[in-house]
Amino acid sequence: MDTTKPKFYALDMFPYPSGAGLHVGHPLGYIASDIVSRYKRLNGYNVLHPMGFDAFGLPAEQYAIQTGQHPAITTAENLARYKEQLNRIGFSFDWSREVQTCDPNYYKWTQWIFIQLFESWYNVKSDKAESIDQLISIFEIEGNINVAHHGDEAKSFTAEQWEQFSPMEKSNILQSYRLAFQKETTVNWCEELGTVLANDEVKDGLSERGGYPVTQKLMKQWYLRITAYSDRLLEGLNHIDWSDSIKEMQRNWIGRSEGALMTFSLETQYKGEEDKNSNLKSNLLAPSIQVFTTRPDTIFGCTFMVLAPDHEFVSQITSEDQRAAVEAYSHKAANKSERERMMSKEVSGVFTGGYAIHPFTNKKLPIYISEYVLSGYGTGAIMAVPAHDDRDHAFAKKFGLDIIQVISADEEIDVQEKSYDAKEGRLMNSENFDRLTVKEGIQAIIQLAEERGFGEKKVNYKLRDAGYSRQRYWGEPFPIIYKEGVPTVDYDLPVSLPEVKSYKPTGTGESPLASNMEWVNTSNGQRETDTMPGYAGSSWYFLRYMDPNNNEAFAGKESLEYWNQVDLYIGGTEHATGHLLYSRFWTKFLYDLGYLNFDEPFKKLVNQGMIQGESMLLNVGDRELHIPVELANKDATITIQKLEELKAKDNRFENLDISLLDNQNGLISLRTQVEKMSKSKYNVVNPDDVCDDYGADTLRLYEMFLGPLEDSKPWSTKGIDGTHRFLKKLWALFYNQDGEQVWDESEPSKDSLKTLHKTIKKISEDIDNFSFNTSVAQFMICVNELGSQNCYSKAILEKVLVILAPFAPHITEELWNKIGNAGFILDAAWPVFDESLLIESTKEYPISVNGKARTTIEFPLDMAKDEIEKAVLSNEIVQKWLEGKAPKKVIVVPGKIVNVVV
RNA sequence: GCUCUGGUGGUGGAAUUGGUAGACACGCAGGACUUAAAAUCCUGUUCCUUUUUUGGAGUGCGGGUUCAAGUCCCGCCCGGAGCACCA
Numbered sequence: 001m002d003t004t005k006p007k008f009y010a011l012d013m014f015p016y017p018s019g020a021g022l023h024v025g026h027p028l029g030y031i032a033s034d035i036v037s038r039y040k041r042l043n044g045y046n047v048l049h050p051m052g053f054d055a056f057g058l059p060a061e062q063y064a065i066q067t068g069q070h071p072a073i074t075t076a077e078n079l080a081r082y083k084e085q086l087n088r089i090g091f092s093f094d095w096s097r098e099v100q101t102c103d104p105n106y107y108k109w110t111q112w113i114f115i116q117l118f119e120s121w122y123n124v125k126s127d128k129a130e131s132i133d134q135l136i137s138i139f140e141i142e143g144n145i146n147v148a149h150h151g152d153e154a155k156s157f158t159a160e161q162w163e164q165f166s167p168m169e170k171s172n173i174l175q176s177y178r179l180a181f182q183k184e185t186t187v188n189w190c191e192e193l194g195t196v197l198a199n200d201e202v203k204d205g206l207s208e209r210g211g212y213p214v215t216q217k218l219m220k221q222w223y224l225r226i227t228a229y230s231d232r233l234l235e236g237l238n239h240i241d242w243s244d245s246i247k248e249m250q251r252n253w254i255g256r257s258e259g260a261l262m263t264f265s266l267e268t269q270y271k272g273e274e275d276k277n278s279n280l281k282s283n284l285l286a287p288s289i290q291v292f293t294t295r296p297d298t299i300f301g302c303t304f305m306v307l308a309p310d311h312e313f314v315s316q317i318t319s320e321d322q323r324a325a326v327e328a329y330s331h332k333a334a335n336k337s338e339r340e341r342m343m344s345k346e347v348s349g350v351f352t353g354g355y356a357i358h359p360f361t362n363k364k365l366p367i368y369i370s371e372y373v374l375s376g377y378g379t380g381a382i383m384a385v386p387a388h389d390d391r392d393h394a395f396a397k398k399f400g401l402d403i404i405q406v407i408s409a410d411e412e413i414d415v416q417e418k419s420y421d422a423k424e425g426r427l428m429n430s431e432n433f434d435r436l437t438v439k440e441g442i443q444a445i446i447q448l449a450e451e452r453g454f455g456e457k458k459v460n461y462k463l464r465d466a467g468y469s470r471q472r473y474w475g476e477p478f479p480i481i482y483k484e485g486v487p488t489v490d491y492d493l494p495v496s497l498p499e500v501k502s503y504k505p506t507g508t509g510e511s512p513l514a515s516n517m518e519w520v521n522t523s524n525g526q527r528e529t530d531t532m533p534g535y536a537g538s539s540w541y542f543l544r545y546m547d548p549n550n551n552e553a554f555a556g557k558e559s560l561e562y563w564n565q566v567d568l569y570i571g572g573t574e575h576a577t578g579h580l581l582y583s584r585f586w587t588k589f590l591y592d593l594g595y596l597n598f599d600e601p602f603k604k605l606v607n608q609g610m611i612q613g614e615s616m617l618l619n620v621g622d623r624e625l626h627i628p629v630e631l632a633n634k635d636a637t638i639t640i641q642k643l644e645e646l647k648a649k650d651n652r653f654e655n656l657d658i659s660l661l662d663n664q665n666g667l668i669s670l671r672t673q674v675e676k677m678s679k680s681k682y683n684v685v686n687p688d689d690v691c692d693d694y695g696a697d698t699l700r701l702y703e704m705f706l707g708p709l710e711d712s713k714p715w716s717t718k719g720i721d722g723t724h725r726f727l728k729k730l731w732a733l734f735y736n737q738d739g740e741q742v743w744d745e746s747e748p749s750k751d752s753l754k755t756l757h758k759t760i761k762k763i764s765e766d767i768d769n770f771s772f773n774t775s776v777a778q779f780m781i782c783v784n785e786l787g788s789q790n791c792y793s794k795a796i797l798e799k800v801l802v803i804l805a806p807f808a809p810h811i812t813e814e815l816w817n818k819i820g821n822a823g824f825i826l827d828a829a830w831p832v833f834d835e836s837l838l839i840e841s842t843k844e845y846p847i848s849v850n851g852k853a854r855t856t857i858e859f860p861l862d863m864a865k866d867e868i869e870k871a872v873l874s875n876e877i878v879q880k881w882l883e884g885k886a887p888k889k890v891i892v893v894p895g896k897i898v899n900v901v902v
Numbered sequence: 903g904c905u906c907u908g909g910u911g912g913u914g915g916a917a918u919u920g921g922u923a924g925a926c927a928c929g930c931a932g933g934a935c936u937u938a939a940a941a942u943c944c945u946g947u948u949c950c951u952u953u954u955u956u957g958g959a960g961u962g963c964g965g966g967u968u969c970a971a972g973u974c975c976c977g978c979c980c981g982g983a984g985c986a987c988c989a
Contacts, residue, residue, distance in 0.1 A: 245906045245984075252905070252985055259989080293989060306989095370987095377988045384989085390903085391987060462988055573983080705927070707915060711908090712982080719914065719928045726927090728942090737942090765918090774916065777926035784926095846922045851970045853922045891969060897921045901969040 001046060008040040009048045009563050011542055011602075013571030013579070014099075016054045017078035019063065022085045023677050024685045024703070024715050025611035029570040031700050032608065032709050032772060034091045036568055038806035039767045041092075042830040048563055049092060050545040052099035053079050054538050056107075058193070058209050061474035064503045071474040071503070075102060085688060090696050090809045092826070097548045101537030102474075106544060108494035109554040110537050111479040113586065115489050116593060117180035118480075122150035122228035129179060129228075129592040136174075150228035152176035152183070171486045179225045179589065180468065182487065187467060189217035194505025195471045196221060198533060201578075216334070219509060222468040222478070222530065226585045230254055230461045232599075233584055241604040243710070246576050253577040255462025259294035260446045262383060263454040264305060266317060267355040267364060289313060289356055289367075292378030292460050295388065295423075296449070297441030300430040301406035302383040305356050305367045306349065306395065308375035309333040317367055319353025326350050326369060333371050347372070347398045359454045360431065370395065378460055386419060393419035406430050407438065466582065468533060471511040473503045475531030483525040495527075539582040540590075542566055542601060560596060569602040572610065580605070606770060609712035610676065611703075613683030617671040618643075620661075625652055627670060628682040630689070637667040674714040685715050697808035698724045701779075704772035704807065723776065727811055729783050730804075733797060734815055743792045743819060750837075752791035755782055756799055757837045763803050764833065772807075779804060794819060799831040847872055849881045849900045857898075865892045872898050 010033045015026065030051075037049040060071040060078075079100070086093070099106050120129040125148050138147060143158035154176045157165075165173070175181040188197045192212035196219065201208045226233075234254050237247045265288045289305065307314055309330040318326045329350040349370030356365045365383075372391055373382050386396035386403040393415075396403050405415040407425045427433045427441045436444060449455025477497055479490045498519035500512045514520060514529040521527075540554070546563040547555035583601050591599035616632040617624040631642050640663060647653040661668050677684045690699045701723040707713050734743045748756075759782040766775040782800065791797075798819060805812040805825045816825040844856045845868070855877045859868055869890045872878055878900060889901040 243906095248906055249984060255985095255988065257988075291989080295989080372987050372989095374988070382989050389989070391989075460988080576984080705914085711915095713914075716914080716928095722927045725942095773914090774926080777916075780926060848922080848970075851921095851968090856922085889969065891921095893921060897970085899921080899969050 003046070003562055005044060005046045007048065007563060008037070008045040008568075009566045010037045010040070010568045011049075011545075011566045011570070012051065013569070013575065014052045014054050014538070014541060015082060016057055016059070017075060017082045018059055019074070019078055020679050020684070021078075021081050022687055023611075023613075024687050024690065024699075025677055027086075027089050027687055027699075028611055028703050028709070029572070029606075029608035030086070030091055031089070031703055032606070032770065033568060033570045035704070035772060035806040036767060037092055038809065038826060039830070041826050042802065042805070042828060044829070048097075048545065049094060050097040050099075050548075051086065051091070051093040051095070052097075052541060052545070053082070053101070054534070054541075055079065055100045055102040056475045056537055057534050058472070058474075061472060061503055064474070072102065088691055088696060089687060089699060092809070097545050099541055099544045099548055101476075101541065104494040104496050105551075106541075107476040107537060109544065110476050110532065110540070111493050111495060112554060113540060113590070114180055114532070114536070115479055115491070117224060117589065118178055118489060120179045120589070120593070121177040122179060122225065124148035124150055127232075129589055132174065132178060135177060149177055151178075151181075151225060167484070167486050179228065181223055181225065182220055183223055183465075184218060184220045186216045187219050187221055188214045189219070190214050196467055196469055198467045198535075198578075201533075217509075222528075223465040224468050224585070226466045226582070227461060227463055229585050229588055230256065230463050232588055233463075233581065236584060236588070236600050240600050240602065242602075243605065243607055246573065246580070246605065246607060249573075249576040250581060253463060253581065257294050257460050259292055259458060259460060260296040260442075260449065261379070261456050261458040262291050262293060262296065262299065262359065262449060263288045264291065264356040264359060264365070264383065265454075267357055289381050290379045291381045291383045292458060293383055295385065295442070296445045296455070297427060297430075297433075297436075297438050298385040298388045298406050299358075299360060299383065299445055300427075300433070301385040301387045301404045302358060302365065303386060303396065303402040303404060304365050304384045306373045306382050306384050306392075307352075307367060307369050308373045308380040309369045309371060310375045311369070311373075311380045314352065314369055317352050317354030322351060322353035326352055329369060336371075347394045349395060349399070351399070359449070359452070366401070368395070368399070376464070377462065387415040388420055390419050390421055404429060468536070469530040470533050471505050471509060472531050473497075473500060473512040475533065476536055477513065477531055478528035480528040481522055481525045482528065487528070488524070490522075490524075490527075497531075535579055535582045538579050539586040542569075542583070543590075543596075554595075565598050565603045566601055567603050569605045570608060571605075573607045606709065608709050611706075612674050612712060612714045613677035613681065613685065614714050614716060615673045615675055615681050615683040617673060618661075618668070619671065620656055624671065625656075626680075626682040629685065632670055633667070636670045636672050638670060640666050640668065643668060677715070685717075690717075690720075694720060694724050695727075695810065697727060697810050700809075701726070701776050701807055705776040707773055709770055709772060722780075726776075726780050726783060727808065729787060730800075730811065731815070733783065733786060733792060734819065743794050743797055745795075746793045748793040748796045749789060749791060751789050752786055752793060752796050753837050755785045755789070755791075756796050756831075757834055758782075759800070760803055760831050760833045761835075761838070764830075767806070776807065779807070801825065802828045802831060843895055845896075845898050847875070847878060847898045847900070849878065850902055851899060854878070854881055861895065865894070868892050868898060872900065 012030050012033050033049065037047045041047045055075050060075045063069070063074050064071040101107060101110070119132045121132050121135050122128070123130045135147070139159065139162045141159055143156065143162055144154060145156055145158070154173055162170070175183065188202050190197055190207045190212050193207055193210060197207055197214060202214050205214055206212060207214055234251060234256055237250060289307070291305070310333070314326065314330065349368045352367045352369060354367045356367055357363070358365055372395070373380065384392040384395065385406070386392040386401065387405045388407055393403065395401070403415055405420070406427060406429045407420060408428050409420050409422070409425050413420050423438050425438060427436045427438070430441070433441055433444055446455060446457055477495045479493060479495045480487050481490050482488070498513065498516045500516050502515065503512055505512060506514070511529045511531060513531065519527065520529060543555050543560065547559035550556050580602070587596065587601040588599045590596045614629065616627040616629055616636060616638070618627050618638070627638060627646070631646060632638050640658060643658055647656055647658065675681060675683070687699060698720065702720045705719070705723055734741070736742050759778055762778045763775050766772065766778070786796065786800070798816070798821065801812045801816050802825060813825050841860055842858050843861050844858045846853045847855050847857055855875070857872065857875060859871065869892060872890065873887065882900070882902060885902050887900050887902055891899040891901065
């Protein structure tokens with residue numbers, strides 16, 4: 001490969017090969033990236049345009065559970081079908097670089113990256129990931145007193161103490177530093193799937209895949225410390241060319257908010273029996289409660305406090321007479337599923353009987369528990385300011401608590417009726433802080449709180465560490481062996497996925513791998529039996545394409561340096577907060593370790609819209625049934641005959657009495673509905689069928705012509721004849737209906753050169769702007785014009801073929817060879833655009849009077865402005881419109897318009 | 903509720919960022935070729951008005967800036983997507 005040439009890396013989000021095969025929506029983005037790839041190749045770039053498969057995942061496994069067939073077999077079958085379908089459409093993928101995430105030669109490196117994460121920690125001082133061995137040497141020299149890290153809080157210890165710790169204690173301490181670590185927490189547990197899910201795999205309290213209920217469960221799980229990268233993930237968004245909406249989604253997901261931690265001391269302290277078995281001070285008494293707030297300026301309006309029902313201090317601050325009520329409420333809350341909790345908007349809560357002391361006013365503040373405070377965010381406790389927070393206001397109303405206004409508003413407001421949440425106005429009822437603006441108040445109150453030692457500035461994030469354990473079979477095994485309970489690394493990669501008797505999760509929280517004892521028990525200890533989640537393999541696959549067969553590294557240094565960032569990444573928005581965030585995280589991590597010289601993986605991201613299906617619905621009285629779209633006619637009707645055939649083989653129609661349906665001349669009308677393509681809606685359109693009917697080039701052109709790449713649009717074959725007709729017209733410029741040659745070696749006419757160069761210009765611009773629908777329109781204009789000019793000149797036609805080649809590779813390649821050119825059309829060069837051919841000597845100006853267009857006059861383009869002015873004013877029609885009035889002003893926009901203002 | 907998007911003919915959609923709105927295509931209507939159909943080609947097609955002439959209105963609604971607004975500003979209405987007790 002000639003590495004002195006410029007490079008271009010065009011990538012598609014690799015598909016998960018499901019059993020259903022491709023539908024016409026899948027190729028949309030692939031066609032676009034293929035056009036750009038071919039265009040760049042014609043322009044002299046080395047283009048990396050690979051394809052592969054995200055092959056680990058739940059559907060194959062669920063199919064395996066049902067049928068007992070090994071997921072590897074079904075995956076291989078599906079994959080072969082996908083490839084066949086893709087090849088039919090004529091993509092220029094470099095299949096020699098194909099990756100499959102379930103291939104041991106691939107997941108070997110997924111496991112290797114996991115090991116790097118396990119053996120790294122995040123040093124806040126250098127603001128990057130560093131080796132855990134260096135951290136251990138620091139511990140050995142000076143303990144952890146000077147270590148600033150991103151991670152869980154660790155007790156401080158000295159070098160001597162570190163020396164004394166047992167291997168298990170050391171391991172536990174290191175877990176709070178490692179970037180891949182274990183932690184016991186409440187997790188999203190899906191009973192039906194028998195596994196834990198990450199936050200972004202849960203939608204509306206249901207599993208994204210399957211739609212099963214998700215509950216909270218306490219389990220020991222692997223996590224990746226993505227939170228260490230929160231700020232860098234946020235900051236990096238400013239330097240990449242992605243759509244605003246995706247950037248915004250990531251910003252919201254990371255959810256940075258600036259505020260303060262405030263400490264409220266407690267009035268009541270623990271009076272129960274001491275827990276002798278615990279040496280944790282907090283179990284004996286809770287001296288104070290910390291809250292996170294973004295509005296420290298409203299602290300004087302705080303009239304009560306609320307804790308999450310599962311906050312660690314709840315039982316200690318609860319008074320005896322309130323204990324039964326509090327426990328009942330907590331119990332109920334804990335057993336609610338995520339979905340139930342989100343469904344009920346009802347205000348609920350219980351008074352604990354405990355009181356906190358307001359740090360400024362020393363007033364007693366009752367402490368409540370309520371579901372509206374989440375234990376996972378901030379400190380799991382809030383200072384409630386009902387006058388200036390909508391939720392606190394609702395709570396105060398329900399429980400009859402005080403509402404004190406501390407921020408004044410411009411308009412007339414009554415905080416007893418409605419809270420005033422805007423961050424505008426001046427402080428009031430706030431002692432010395434009165435009259436300060438909100439902004440000043442926030443500063444001043446934090447400052448004083450810091451001086452007095454009960455508060456500090458604090459940045460909070462919504463982003464959680466990413467759960468990395470799945471109790472599943474069809475995924476990457478962890479390269480981890482427990483030696484007397486201590487997790488240690490197995491460097492002998494790959495750790496291959498073993499055979500098991502059953503793929504079914506045990507339901508007890510153990511993965512199917514646990515049943516293969518021979519595999520689990522090694523001479524060094526027991527293997528980790530969970531597997532990695534779906535996003536593991538997809539978080540770095542774009543790097544493997546650069547050097548897919550490397551056995552020494554995940555990719556070689558030269559390859560990584562040459563191919564560098566993905567220049568263009570095309571895919572759907574469904575991965576906005578999952579895959580795209582994890583990939584950015586892994587890239588930054590590998591950058592920190594020095595393996596990459598870029599820390600954002602995808603320079604430009606384009607999200608193609610979804611192609612929806614048009615469902616055909618048959619009204620059968622009480623309900624509607626989906627009719628397979630291929631049986632319906634174009635005008636949304638179906639013949640009785642076809643309906644009878646359908647009834648015979650589809651049991652959904654068993655009880656249908658066709659004679660009762662309203663029929664007109666043997667046709668029954670159907671209702672159409674645009675919705676997502678899916679098997680169950682019988683509205684899937686297979687690209688193979690379109691290729692059969694019209695050919696792959698028509699499919700490619702039509703999908704591009706449908707509208708802007710980024711818009712969602714329903715699939716409809718209504719306009720497909722237009723693009724097909726275009727290709728026939730193109731062919732007719734070379735050969736007539738009888739197959740006789742009509743192209744010739746004649747000198748191109750001036751007009752045809754003009755048409756050609758206009759097209760070269762427009763197509764180049766359009767591809768750069770991802771405006772493929774207008775490119776197709778331009779090709780149609782080009783062919784129509786050449787046709788009416790009777791242009792059959794080979795010199796023109798072969799250039800047209802080259803610029804059309806990225807869009808319609810099959811027909812252009814065929815004609816390219818037919819007219820006597822050897823070799824691939826992709827090895828040709830993009831024609832050079834000659835501006836001089838387009839320059840016209842005269843131009844028709846629209847002439848308007850007071851902004852209304854009245855007539856047009858032709859002028860030489862190089863005519864001076866004042867000459868044009870004179871000519872316009874002496875024009876008959878203009879004079880008639882002026883009716884003798886003197887013009888105030890004449891505006892001449894060169895090449896555009898002349899406007900006379902009266 | 904918050905954030906991001908978008909609203910243009912019968913339909914999908916154009917409009918070089920303030921310069922003749924409706925490119926291109928579908929559909930529809932009329933015509934040519936044909937015994938006929940298909941295919942192909944030609945003409946017309948924003949709406950209202952009108953004798954083909956001609957006017958007038960028009961880019962979700964209401965204001966504004968400008969010689970000139972689909973495009974910019976202010977206030978509404980509607981659709982799509984995402985987030986959603988995040989303190």
